[in-house]
Amino acid sequence: MLPEIEGFKKWLRRRAPKASTPIHYSSDLALFFTWLGKPPGDVWVQDIDAFIEHSLVQGHAFATINRRLAALRSFYHFLTVEADDAPKNPVLPKRHFIHLGLRLPRDIQDPDLEKLFAVIRGPRDRAMFLLMLRCGLRVGEVRNLSLKDLYLDPSFGSLPRLWLHGKGGSQRVAYLSSQPLAALEVWLQIPPRVRDEAVFLNRFGRRLTVTGIQKRLMNYCREAGLWVTCHQLRHTFGRHLTEARVAITSIQRLLGHARLRTTEIYLHISDAQVQADYDTAMQEIARRLPLNGDEA
Known part of the structure; x- marks a missing residue:
């Protein structure tokens, strides 16, 4: 890996120690410079054009391409912070970033959820995936969960909760309903092989990685x-809250969204009022116009 990328990775880690951005961005940069075969100082705007074309031909998703462009732009910003004679940033937002339309969250249909959880029998894995489905945790938040973040015996009138270390190093609180709480308590009753602060450990007694959790689900x-x-488990949590007619501002807090606009997209996939209006109108x-072709 280029020494500039190593420096960039350390710089990102200092700014957000718990975020996964350093890992993803450094991987994206290594991929780009391996493909291009040039040092950072020799990259031009036209090279970014060519990389976008190459990525599209390879069939990469627009969101993936934009993330790699964001990694490159952030990398060159880092170089300007570190040196006065740094190369000019070759990534131009208006020229290079791909405009994405409204993308609806892809949730999981309830029959598929029943099939999935019918085969998840291990107490650790059942607790992990119920936290995503019933509390809306991101996979990184599950991975980062430590014993000191658990508040399972609250004062009278309060719900059990988790103190989460989430996206971008932010912190938020997630409440526990009876189902994920019971699954988590079953897992915590199993004595760990080693003393570790992590809630979810792998077979070697170390904190599970995001990739490890994703492989378990796979x-x-x-x-x-x-x-x-x-x-998608998290998206399904959002849909279930919407179908239960929870206030949109409460859903925003429960999902940990910084902007209400992000939460509002869940209304597009399951808005009870819109469904009722449509059904009434169609009836x-x-x-008035039955269009009974079979009777003609």
Whole structure:
């Protein structure tokens, strides 16, 4: 790996020690410079154009391409911070970033959830994936969960809760309903092989990685004959809250969204009022204009 990338990775880690951004950005940069075969000082705007074309031909998702462009732009910003004679930033937002339209969250249908959880029998894994489905935890928040973050015996009138270290190093609180609380308590009753602050350990007695958690879900999906992701469990939590007519501001807090606009997209996939209005309208339209072709 280039020494400039190593320096950039350390710089990101100092700014956000708990974030996964240093890992992803350094990987994206290594991929780009390996493909290009040039040092950072010789990269031009046209090289970024060519990289975007290459990525599109390879079939990469627009969001993936934009993340790699963000990594490159952040990397060159870092170089200007470190040196007065740093190369000019070759990534131009208006020229290079791909505009993304509104993308609706992909949730999991309830019958598929039943199939999935029917094969998740281990107490550790059942607790992990119920925290995503019933509390809306991100996979990184599950991975970062430590024993000191658990508040399972609250004062009278309060719910059990988790103190989460989330996206971008931010912190938030997640409440525990009876189902994930019971699953978590079952897991915590099993004595660990080693003393560790992490709630979820691998077979070597170390904190599970994000990749390790994702692989566990992949194995269960294969057994259940379906394909879902960890983040889809979180999306399904959002849908379930919407269907239960929870206030949108409460859903925002429960999902840990910084902007209400991010939360509002869940109304597009399951808005009870819109569904009721549509059903009423279609019944009235069908009564006035039945279009009974079979009777003609």
